[in-house]
Amino acid sequence: MDNVAAEVIAIIAAKAREGQKIEMTDRLADLGIDSFGAVEMIFDLEEKFDIQITYNSNDPKPEFETVGDVVNAIEKVVNGKA
Amino acid sequence: MAERVVVTAWGVVSSIGSTAASYWANLVRGVSGIADATLVPTDLLTNKIVAEVKDFDPPAHFDERQSAMLDRVAQFAVVAAREAIAQSGLSFEGGLSERTATIIGTGVGGQNTQDDNYKRLYRDNAKRLHPLTIPKLMVNAPASQVSMDRGLRGPCFAVASACASATHAIGLAFHMVRSGAATCAVTGGADACITFGTLKGWEAMRVMAPDTCRPFSRDRKGLVLGEGAAVVVLETEAHARARGAEILGEITGFGMSSDAYDLTTPDESGMVRAISGALADARLDPSDVQYVNAHGTGTAANDETETKAIKRAFGAHAGKLAISSNKSMVGHALGAAGGLELVATLMAMREKIVPPTINYLGPDPACDLDYVPNEARALDVRAAISNSFAFGGLNAVLAVKRW
Numbered sequence: 001m002d003n004v005a006a007e008v009i010a011i012i013a014a015k016a017r018e019g020q021k022i023e024m025t026d027r028l029a030d031l032g033i034d035s036f037g038a039v040e041m042i043f044d045l046e047e048k049f050d051i052q053i054t055y056n057s058n059d060p061k062p063e064f065e066t067v068g069d070v071v072n073a074i075e076k077v078v079n080g081k082a
Numbered sequence: 083m084a085e086r087v088v089v090t091a092w093g094v095v096s097s098i099g100s101t102a103a104s105y106w107a108n109l110v111r112g113v114s115g116i117a118d119a120t121l122v123p124t125d126l127l128t129n130k131i132v133a134e135v136k137d138f139d140p141p142a143h144f145d146e147r148q149s150a151m152l153d154r155v156a157q158f159a160v161v162a163a164r165e166a167i168a169q170s171g172l173s174f175e176g177g178l179s180e181r182t183a184t185i186i187g188t189g190v191g192g193q194n195t196q197d198d199n200y201k202r203l204y205r206d207n208a209k210r211l212h213p214l215t216i217p218k219l220m221v222n223a224p225a226s227q228v229s230m231d232r233g234l235r236g237p238c239f240a241v242a243s244a245c246a247s248a249t250h251a252i253g254l255a256f257h258m259v260r261s262g263a264a265t266c267a268v269t270g271g272a273d274a275c276i277t278f279g280t281l282k283g284w285e286a287m288r289v290m291a292p293d294t295c296r297p298f299s300r301d302r303k304g305l306v307l308g309e310g311a312a313v314v315v316l317e318t319e320a321h322a323r324a325r326g327a328e329i330l331g332e333i334t335g336f337g338m339s340s341d342a343y344d345l346t347t348p349d350e351s352g353m354v355r356a357i358s359g360a361l362a363d364a365r366l367d368p369s370d371v372q373y374v375n376a377h378g379t380g381t382a383a384n385d386e387t388e389t390k391a392i393k394r395a396f397g398a399h400a401g402k403l404a405i406s407s408n409k410s411m412v413g414h415a416l417g418a419a420g421g422l423e424l425v426a427t428l429m430a431m432r433e434k435i436v437p438p439t440i441n442y443l444g445p446d447p448a449c450d451l452d453y454v455p456n457e458a459r460a461l462d463v464r465a466a467i468s469n470s471f472a473f474g475g476l477n478a479v480l481a482v483k484r485w
Contacts, residue, residue, distance in 0.1 A: 034347070035383070036345075036346055036347065039286075039288045042288070043286065054128075055288050056288055056290075056292070056303055056304060057288045057289055057304075057381075057382070058289060058291070058302065058303050058381055058382040058383075059303070059382075
């Protein structure tokens with residue numbers, strides 16, 4: 001696992017239920033991250049990597065359903081930036 | 083003995099009209115007040131659309147000295163109160179001033195003053211702030227300015243419950259007039275929070291629509307921030323009759339509840355308790371009601387939860403209700419919203435026309451009631467409710483009857 005993925009997972013873990021082991025296939029909702037938890041998580045990711053993520057919590061199909069979705073999206077933005 | 087509480091006047095400042103008459107005419111026509119922001123620079127905003135009060139000209143209402151004392155939010159409140167009081171014909175003489183309550187709700191108060199002054203301090207490194215900074219931004223400033231402007235010397239205070247502020251304010255005023263604690267009340271709500279700082283704060287919540295406000299519609303993408311004010315004059319039926327006032331409607335019930343659940347996620351059972359509480363207070367059976375003026379913010383969560391709550395509170399009658407959201411046209415004017423919506427509800431009863439929910443694209447399976455899509459509808463409304471559900475889980479619902 002590269003650095004970006006590890007840092008993203010650490011941010012997700014901080015929002016998830018305590019003591020939860022995080023797998024790439026885990027759904028955010030199953031980790032106890034509700035819609036506002038996801039908004040806070042995205043804020044933390046934007047601050048950490050100094051990036052901007054388009055996200056509207058009203059979208060019926062969330063872009064970020066699983067941990068893997070978030071890791072891939074952030075890696076894409078961070079690598080694109082570099 | 084409880085007094086009957088009647089409405090004898092209203093005044094409005096909104097994004098679709100800065101008098102009650104123009105507001106109503108545009109509501110019925112389905113005119114949208116939503117457009118690109120002009121009050122703030124938009125280059126650093128993700129969401130650039132808002133519902134601004136256009137062409138608001140302070141010098142048309144205030145001399146220079148008074149204008150400088152009033153934040154935009156207090157200006158809105160005073161202009162709406164002046165319109166309402168002028169329409170009521172009340173002069174507050176002979177001790178009536180002392181028996182008149184002034185209760186004005188606001189979500190956030192003088193945000194323009196706060197934003198402008200903090201910008202001076204933090205960005206421009208100003209060494210001092212204007213001496214009126216604090217008295218202009220305090221949340222009771224709109225209430226205080228209305229009382230000073232019109233010489234109202236009875237109980238006066240602000241109510242702050244975010245998006246339900248005006249409804250809570252009017253509900254408390256209703257209680258005071260009904261109990262005899264006040265003979266008249268000048269009450270409603272105001273907000274003017276289209277500032278760079280506030281918009282960035284809302285943007286961070288990720289609930290703002292990038293296109294427009296489409297309450298209860300499929301493909302709705304969130305809320306649009308608005309601004310404005312609405313003020314009504316309440317009085318006891320006896321007082322209104324004795325002076326030969328024209329009675330525009332009756333407030334018959336008020337329901338309040340707190341979710342005690344989550345800061346931002348709406349809670350169906352909290353909404354149900356407020357709706358059912360208002361109906362019970364008004365001694366209305368659910369089947370007596372024809373119209374619900376919804377909170378209807380246009381967010382995925384509110385509209386779905388409000389739909390469920392209406393179904394639970396009204397049972398089988400929910401399918402027969404006409405339900406509409408003014409926020410589709412005037413955006414979410416926060417502390418003013420409940421006032422703007424109560425005026426619309428009273429006007430709908432009086433004019434026998436229900437304003438539409440515009441920008442409606444088609445049904446969402448989770449929102450399957452009659453939202454009066456896109457076109458106003460002629461309807462004999464004899465009783466109605468107006469819903470307000472605030473962040474913080476604070477719910478307030480007013481029940482009204484045609485006079």
